[in-house]
């Protein structure tokens with residue numbers, strides 16, 4: 001059994017405490033960490049939202065959320081009660097000045113003033129600036145405070161800058177934790193281990209040996225209950241500008257000097273700054289956008305995006321981009337990135353295709369080696385090798401896959417990425433959070449694509465729900481003789 005270290009006592013204030021994210025992800029994640037012994041007895045979790053609720057009424061909601069969103073085998077009545085005993089609730093419109101803030105102030109007054117305070121913003125990002133202003137006005141920001149910002153940090157460069165400026169007026173950068181839950185995924189962090197702890201892989205990690213890289217995050221779900229948010233966002237803003245660019249950075253970055261936050265962030269920033277700009281003109285050849293139409297997933301008919309929405313919309317539910325990292329290491333290596341709602345399968349993975357061996361020894365050319373890093377599901381690593389075809393008398397090649405699962409001890413499922421990240425904020429470890437300059441560099445690259453799409457420089461394609469996406473995305477790769485790796489292959 002892995003040993004988990006307890007963190008120091010803390011006050012975790014969640015703004016947006018009645019919302020979907022808090023109920024579905026944050027409270028279950030904190031419960032799991034308590035179950036594993038990481039949360040000390042005197043830690044407090046304080047929910048804040050405008051809805052008038054007594055502490056008891058909030059605790060009842062939290063209990064329901066744990067029962068709904070956690071598997072029953074991790075819920076024990078004693079532990080649930082211990083967790084709920086740490087909860088408090090304040091009715092607070094956090095964007096306004098009012099005496100409602102007194103309740104929060106008096107809760108803080110009951111603990112040591114130097115205790116770690118984490119302010120988690122699980123509300124609309126437009127509120128972040130005013131919440132910070134009020135935290136400052138009511139004297140609640142201490143040297144030991146941190147603020148965790150949920151995505152999206154803006155919808156473009158201007159809005160991202162406004163949010164970062166608003167928060168930055170009251171919190172220094174080292175106290176700001178911009179969350180990207182993909183960085184909390186074990187197998188995403190494993191990119192660093194695989195690359196830099198294995199000379200075998202590290203030595204081949206460049207354009208000399210690598211032909212192309214694919215990064216996919218596909219989901220079978222549609223926009224669920226989040227259509228109001230999603231329709232203002234779309235696939236590029238929702239997944240590529242943040243999660244998938246972060247994954248790309250880990251794949252493409254030079255070795256950082258250490259695993260210290262700034263060393264890793266500097267290395268990622270260098271990749272973002274080296275991304276070849278996509279212009280309104282090149283967007284037509286380098287990007288594909290599409291919306292799903294009605295189809296079948298898991299044997300069930302599902303409606304198309306526009307039917308689900310009930311209104312016309314120019315928002316993409318699929319995006320594919322051919323990106324280029326203009327550094328000597330990645331000269332002329334395409335990075336194909338794609339994301340989709342209502343895809344055939346739920347899969348997030350990185351696929352690295354190596355250049356084939358240049359030998360005529362075996363008659364037919366050997367197949368390319370291919371390394372698949374499965375982020376989810378079935379977390380693991382797969383390597384396609386050429387071996388002798390044992391069935392033939394003549395020396396002929398065929399391919400065999402080395403396939404290893406990456407598992408927790410005892411075969412337990414991986415913890416949800418929020419579990420790790422929520423406590424990293426308490427520990428004051430920002431390495432898996434995004435620095436301001438990274439967010440802005442990502443917007444600098446993404447914004448021209450969004451502009452080209454807004455100005456209809458790239459036609460909106462369609463794909464049936466339950467398919468792998470539009471034909472145009474297949475062509476994007478075919479131009480280089482590549483094909484998308486589908487998880488079933």
Ligand SMILES: NC(=O)C1=CN([C@@H]2O[C@H](COP(=O)(O)OP(=O)(O)OC[C@H]3O[C@@H](n4cnc5c(N)ncnc54)[C@H](OP(=O)(O)O)[C@@H]3O)[C@@H](O)[C@H]2O)C=CC1
Pocket residue numbers: 015016017018019020021022048049050051092093094095096121122123124125127150151152229
């Ligand atoms: N849900 C998800 O899966 C994900 C969400 N996010 C992000 O997390 C944030 C929250 O999302 P989600 O939970 O889905 O949104 P919800 O709309 O479900 O919840 C919003 C929460 O904010 C509260 N709230 C709104 N205005 C105020 C205010 N002035 N003061 C205090 N509380 C306020 C609401 O409660 P009340 O009305 O009682 O005030 C509610 O608790 C968003 O930034 C979203 O983009 C990011 C990734 C995934």
Ligand SMILES: O=C1O[C@H](COP(=O)(O)O)[C@@H](O)[C@H](O)[C@H]1O
Pocket residue numbers: 217219238239348
């Ligand atoms: O941030 C988001 O991520 C989820 C997908 O996360 P995953 O961990 O299930 O891969 C996506 O559904 C959501 O639209 C997006 O906002």
